[in-house]
Amino acid sequence: METTSIWLRDDAPPTRPSPLTRERIVDAAVVLLDRDGVTGLTMRRLAQALGVTATALYWHVKVKEDVLDLAFDHIFDEVPLPDPTPDWRADVRALIRAWRDVMLRHPWSPGLAGRPVPGPRVLTRTEYLQAALTRGGLADRDLAVTTRLLANYVIGAALTESTYHRSADPGARADTRRHITVNAAAYPVLTASGHLDADRWDSDELFGRGLDTILGAAG
Amino acid sequence: METTSIWLRDDAPPTRPSPLTRERIVDAAVVLLDRDGVTGLTMRRLAQALGVTATALYWHVKVKEDVLDLAFDHIFDEVPLPDPTPDWRADVRALIRAWRDVMLRHPWSPGLAGRPVPGPRVLTRTEYLQAALTRGGLADRDLAVTTRLLANYVIGAALTESTYHRSADPGARADTRRHITVNAAAYPVLTASGHLDADRWDSDELFGRGLDTILGAAG
DNA sequence: ACCTGAACACCGTTCAAGT
DNA sequence: ACCTGAACACCGTTCAAGT
Numbered sequence: 114m115e116t117t118s119i120w121l122r123d124d125a126p127p128t129r130p131s132p133l134t135r136e137r138i139v140d141a142a143v144v145l146l147d148r149d150g151v152t153g154l155t156m157r158r159l160a161q162a163l164g165v166t167a168t169a170l171y172w173h174v175k176v177k178e179d180v181l182d183l184a185f186d187h188i189f190d191e192v193p194l195p196d197p198t199p200d201w202r203a204d205v206r207a208l209i210r211a212w213r214d215v216m217l218r219h220p221w222s223p224g225l226a227g228r229p230v231p232g233p234r235v236l237t238r239t240e241y242l243q244a245a246l247t248r249g250g251l252a253d254r255d256l257a258v259t260t261r262l263l264a265n266y267v268i269g270a271a272l273t274e275s276t277y278h279r280s281a282d283p284g285a286r287a288d289t290r291r292h293i294t295v296n297a298a299a300y301p302v303l304t305a306s307g308h309l310d311a312d313r314w315d316s317d318e319l320f321g322r323g324l325d326t327i328l329g330a331a332g
Numbered sequence: 333m334e335t336t337s338i339w340l341r342d343d344a345p346p347t348r349p350s351p352l353t354r355e356r357i358v359d360a361a362v363v364l365l366d367r368d369g370v371t372g373l374t375m376r377r378l379a380q381a382l383g384v385t386a387t388a389l390y391w392h393v394k395v396k397e398d399v400l401d402l403a404f405d406h407i408f409d410e411v412p413l414p415d416p417t418p419d420w421r422a423d424v425r426a427l428i429r430a431w432r433d434v435m436l437r438h439p440w441s442p443g444l445a446g447r448p449v450p451g452p453r454v455l456t457r458t459e460y461l462q463a464a465l466t467r468g469g470l471a472d473r474d475l476a477v478t479t480r481l482l483a484n485y486v487i488g489a490a491l492t493e494s495t496y497h498r499s500a501d502p503g504a505r506a507d508t509r510r511h512i513t514v515n516a517a518a519y520p521v522l523t524a525s526g527h528l529d530a531d532r533w534d535s536d537e538l539f540g541r542g543l544d545t546i547l548g549a550a551g
Numbered sequence: 552a553c554c555t556g557a558a559c560a561c562c563g564t565t566c567a568a569g570t
Numbered sequence: 571a572c573c574t575g576a577a578c579a580c581c582g583t584t585c586a587a588g589t
Contacts, residue, residue, distance in 0.1 A: 132553085133553080133554085155580085155581065155582085156581085156582060156583085157580085157581075157582090165554075165555095166554065166555055166556080167582085167583090168554080168555070168556080168583080168584085168585090169553075169554050169555075171582095171583070171584085172552085172553060172554070173553090176582080176583080177582065177583090223446065224443050224446065226488075226491060226492065227442065227443065227491040227492050227494065227495030227496065228495065229495055229496060229504050229505065229508075230504050230505075230507070230508050231508060231528075236511075236512065236519060236522065237518070237519075239522060239527065240518070240519045240520075240521055240522050243521040243522060243525055243527065244520075244521045247521055247525075252525075253525075254533060254538075254541070256525055257525065257526075257527075257532070257533050257538055258538050258541045258542050258545065259542075259545075260525075260527070261489065261492075261538055261539070261542060262485065262542040262545060262546075264488065264492070265484075265485050265487075265488030265489040265491075265492060265542075266481065266484050266485050266488060267488070268484075268487075268488035268491060268492065269445075269483065269484030269485060269486070269487035269488030269489075269491070270480065270484040270488075272445060272446040272484075272487060272488070272491065273445065273446050273480075273483070273484060273487065275446065276446030276447065276448055277446065277448060285448050285449050286448065286449075288449070289449045289450065292455075293455065299456070299459070300455060300456075300459045301459075301463075302459055302462040302463045302466055303455065303458060303459050303462060306462055306466075306471075306472075306475055306476065306479075307476075308458065308462065308476075308479070309450075313476070314473060314476050319473070319476055319477050319480055320480070322473070322477045323477050323478075323480060323481040323484075326477065326478070326481060326546065326549045326550065327481075327545065327546070327549070329549055330545045330546070330548055330549035331545065351572085352572080352573085374561085374562065374563085375562085375563060375564085376561085376562075376563090384573075384574095385573065385574055385575080386563085386564090387564080387565085387566090387573080387574070387575080388572075388573050388574075390563095390564070390565085391571085391572060391573070392572090395563080395564080396563065396564090552589100553588105553589085554587105554588085554589080555586105555587080555588070555589100556585100556586095556587085556588095557584105557585095557586090557587100558583105558584085558585090558586105559582105559583085559584080559585105560581100560582095560583095561580100561581070561582085561583105562579100562580070562581055562582095563578105563579095563580085563581095564577105564578085564579095564580105565576105565577085565578080566575100566576095566577090566578105567574105567575095567576090567577105568573105568574080568575085568576100569572105569573085569574070569575095570571100570572085570573080570574100
């Protein structure tokens, strides 16, 4: 009868103990994407992080795009689906806010949002959203309009905000703002309104008010 | 005194008559992007289209990203800026619709929409938008909220619609829709509402109604 | 069934050199 | 000032071969 001796444990290869699975590939991909962005994810680096050859990945995945699709869907596990409440608007607000939050936490994700095939996690969240809107009395075309309005708003917001935040050149934002104020003759309203002035308004608050505008008009 | 003889004309090199300029580079880039998408634009292919060596481009441009930035801004020449009318809502509607149209005509563009530095053409259109909203009585925080709401909505809409339309696999959309209906137990609302059913609603109309929802609630 | 190694056809970018 | 050629350090993907 064999007991798990400490020597046997030390004999085990320490670098790649578990077998390669889709799950481990996706987890490693998200880590790399978070750290180095979408251009930082290469099949070779992903394989290296998993202690494996690049070509080994192609047994588990057809093309690199599949890895991106899987990673994109995977992060939406972070969007909770609480039990519906009587306040359908509050449910929608919480969902959309969490949706935006997860995309801002993974800044590489909004650019991938237009993926042709939504994964199961995205579909589940969309189901939750449409269910809440349905409780609010929306149906048929109005339901489709508001679903798209909310989804496209949150995607656009996450896309612009995330790329704006981690601008390669940190001074580029100030440069653009300066370009506006210097050419104030061409951009009188933008100059006055403080467009691209990062300190003027809080992004979270602006997003929330836009959301309220949609929800106030719907239903 | 020299006259332009036909022989002299024929002597001129036919492949690369004009000198390389940023303008010519951007024009060629847009052509390539329209034809092959963002992955189809490489510095080598771009150079070949211009009858020049890939490395020659680096005299006119610092990195490839600059080409993408220039191309993205360039297409917004196609968004007209008509004289403002007394109906500010109509002005906004026309601008946002044209904004969406140009992005759908250049399906590679929405994914680039989050570029850290907006170009002069985008800024000019944003100025036009904020001027119209200002005529509608919006100011300060309300102006910022509605500007972002409209801009992010149109960007998100263009992103999802464009990638949805030229899905690599044309049957993938139907597959996803089938996945919903087959798992109707998990997606009861999506099944009933016809989510991802391309034929159910007209995209242009849904977008327009979402736009009207925003404009109806604003101001 | 699952992974390796070698190979193919590409990339973006740098830099010395030409004109 | 503007472009070429060679070179560097990479890519995604295929495929025969190993276990």
